Amino acid sequence: MGVFRNENAVARHFGIPSNRENALSRRVSIARSAQAQRWNQIAPSPLEDRMSIEMQASVRVADAKLHAKFGPKLITSVPGPRAQRIVADDRRLVSPSYTRGYPLVVKNGCGCRIEDVDGNEFLDFTAGIAVDSTGHCHPEVVKAIQDQAAQLIHMSGTDFYYDLMPQLASRLSAIAPMPGPHRFYFGNSGAEAVECALKLARYHTGRQNVISFFGSFHGRTMGALSLTASKVQQKRRFAPFVPGVTHVPYPYTYRAGGGPQEEEAYGLACARFLEEKLFKTTLPPEEVAAIFVEPIQGEGGYVVPPNIFLQELRRICNRHGILLVADEVQSGVGRTGKWWAIEHSGVEPDMVCIAKGIASGMPLGICMAKAELMDWVPGSHASTYGGNPICLAAAMATLNVIEREGMNNAATVGAAALARLGTWVEKYEIVGDVRGRGLMIGIEIVEDKQSRKQAGALRDRIVDLAFERGLLLLGCGENTVRLCPPLIVTQEETDVALDILECVLEECVMLATR
Numbered sequence: 486m487g488v489f490r491n492e493n494a495v496a497r498h499f500g501i502p503s504n505r506e507n508a509l510s511r512r513v514s515i516a517r518s519a520q521a522q523r524w525n526q527i528a529p530s531p532l533e534d535r536m537s538i539e540m541q542a543s544v545r546v547a548d549a550k551l552h553a554k555f556g557p558k559l560i561t562s563v564p565g566p567r568a569q570r571i572v573a574d575d576r577r578l579v580s581p582s583y584t585r586g587y588p589l590v591v592k593n594g595c596g597c598r599i600e601d602v603d604g605n606e607f608l609d610f611t612a613g614i615a616v617d618s619t620g621h622c623h624p625e626v627v628k629a630i631q632d633q634a635a636q637l638i639h640m641s642g643t644d645f646y647y648d649l650m651p652q653l654a655s656r657l658s659a660i661a662p663m664p665g666p667h668r669f670y671f672g673n674s675g676a677e678a679v680e681c682a683l684k685l686a687r688y689h690t691g692r693q694n695v696i697s698f699f700g701s702f703h704g705r706t707m708g709a710l711s712l713t714a715s716k717v718q719q720k721r722r723f724a725p726f727v728p729g730v731t732h733v734p735y736p737y738t739y740r741a742g743g744g745p746q747e748e749e750a751y752g753l754a755c756a757r758f759l760e761e762k763l764f765k766t767t768l769p770p771e772e773v774a775a776i777f778v779e780p781i782q783g784e785g786g787y788v789v790p791p792n793i794f795l796q797e798l799r800r801i802c803n804r805h806g807i808l809l810v811a812d813e814v815q816s817g818v819g820r821t822g823k824w825w826a827i828e829h830s831g832v833e834p835d836m837v838c839i840a841k842g843i844a845s846g847m848p849l850g851i852c853m854a855k856a857e858l859m860d861w862v863p864g865s866h867a868s869t870y871g872g873n874p875i876c877l878a879a880a881m882a883t884l885n886v887i888e889r890e891g892m893n894n895a896a897t898v899g900a901a902a903l904a905r906l907g908t909w910v911e912k913y914e915i916v917g918d919v920r921g922r923g924l925m926i927g928i929e930i931v932e933d934k935q936s937r938k939q940a941g942a943l944r945d946r947i948v949d950l951a952f953e954r955g956l957l958l959l960g961c962g963e964n965t966v967r968l969c970p971p972l973i974v975t976q977e978e979t980d981v982a983l984d985i986l987e988c989v990l991e992e993c994v995m996l997a998t999r
């Protein structure tokens with residue numbers, strides 16, 4: 486429990502008695518034997534299990550003390566009995582459209598730790614899909630939410646005024662990736678931020694068409710879904726979509742093959758495809774309102790494009806009066822070590838879509854635009870709950886924490902993690918590529934380096950095995966493991982998490998080669 490800075494507060498948070506250390510070590514040893522049994526179920530022979538344990542010792546960076554202090558603490562095999570019951574109820578009653586991978590049933594969260602309903606403690610490298618940027622239940626965010634809830638929960642910013650809206654707007658204006666003045670629209674989700682940008686782009690330019698990229702994910706409401714081109718299941722049986730969207734290639738350089746020089750050339754070629762092909766054949770540029778781009782593709786596989794790609798898009802937009810919309814829903818608010826991922830390229834967008842990490846888990850979506858673009862009149866666009874006071878208060882507190890510690894931490898811990906992970910490309914045949922910025926890191930899993938064949942099932946197995954060992958991960962793209970922990974994750978927690986992940990990789994490699 487050393488991960489929590491204030492042990493008493495955390496003990497209270499988890500409802501744990503003060504003599505918990507002893508109880509915990511008993512639980513840990515029970516957990517270890519339960520886990521060992523579980524591992525034996527996965528590993529076909531005791532010999533394999535022994536080999537696996539030896540290898541685990543050999544790949545560790547953090548010592549046993551750090552593992553005991555910061556590592557997961559499992560007291561049942563997972564899912565435990567309570568989790569199993571809840572999953573069974575959920576399967577009967579809740580929409581089957583959700584994409585749950587492994588059966589984690591969450592009860593509490595604190596910092597980078599999650600406790601499930603059976604009392605198992607996990608190390609969380611998902612941050613609730615890159616949302617809990619300040620860690621679970623950061624005390625400053627909790628206080629802001631509590632104070633605001635006691636004062637005003639809702640009055641609708643659509644029809645009335647409250648000070649938090651211009652306050653948060655000015656705060657964001659000061660850190661915008663393009664010069665001001667700016668204006669802000671407040672909604673409830675990433676998809677709503679994108680819907681706003683799409684409608685505003687059409688409204689302002691009077692043009693109907695927009696461009697987005699293969700591999701992109703912009704959300705699931707009809708406008709945002711029309712821009713999305715990530716997985717076909719997201720679109721199956723929902724057509725017709727909003728007309729006027731053209732998808733073009735994104736520079737997924739690892740999949741294109743070639744070394745660093747070819748990567749630059751490929752990035753440039755993807756952008757130039759617009760002028761050299763699209764605008765000459767099917768899409769007159771003067772009819773294009775906006776280009777929507779993720780500065781780092783998120784759901785598409787944590788794909789980092791060469792800077793020149795974004796720079797060339799900017800030039801093309803300037804030449805043709807097209808708006809450049811940066812969808813920073815996943816990559817923004819400090820995750821990459823800068824406020825906005827697009828800043829790494831030096832490109833200034835016209836609009837920015839913001840959500841996820843902005844409010845530490847409270848539902849908030851924001852469209853930030855150059856002020857002159859927001860020329861729509863009352864009634865053009867709004868939402869009853871958008872910019873709810875509690876969400877805005879949570880966002881203000883979140884920005885304080887990220888500015889004070891999260892963003893720098895994301896840069897330094899992220900760089901160290903990338904350096905270690907980079908060595909895995911040489912070390913493991915199944916690690917095809919490691920990429921990312923700050924704490925937005927993808928590890929692409931392949932059948933072998935030669936073919937680069939996407940190993941989606943193996944990636945899923947890695948994520949599942951990590952869960953069984955107490956590390957929470959998510960996949961993205963077809964075959965990438967994503968690391969998107971809270972931005973306040975410590976170096977020690979990261980060392981422990983990567984040790985666990987490396988053990989899982991070792992095990993997968995060993996099983997595959999036997």
Ligand SMILES: Cc1ncc(COP(=O)(O)O)c(C=O)c1O
Pocket residue numbers: 674675676677679702703704705779783784812813814815816840841
């Ligand atoms: C880049 C990007 N845009 C938009 C969205 C949609 O956000 P939400 O799920 O909050 O609607 C997501 C969600 O993953 C995203 O990653």
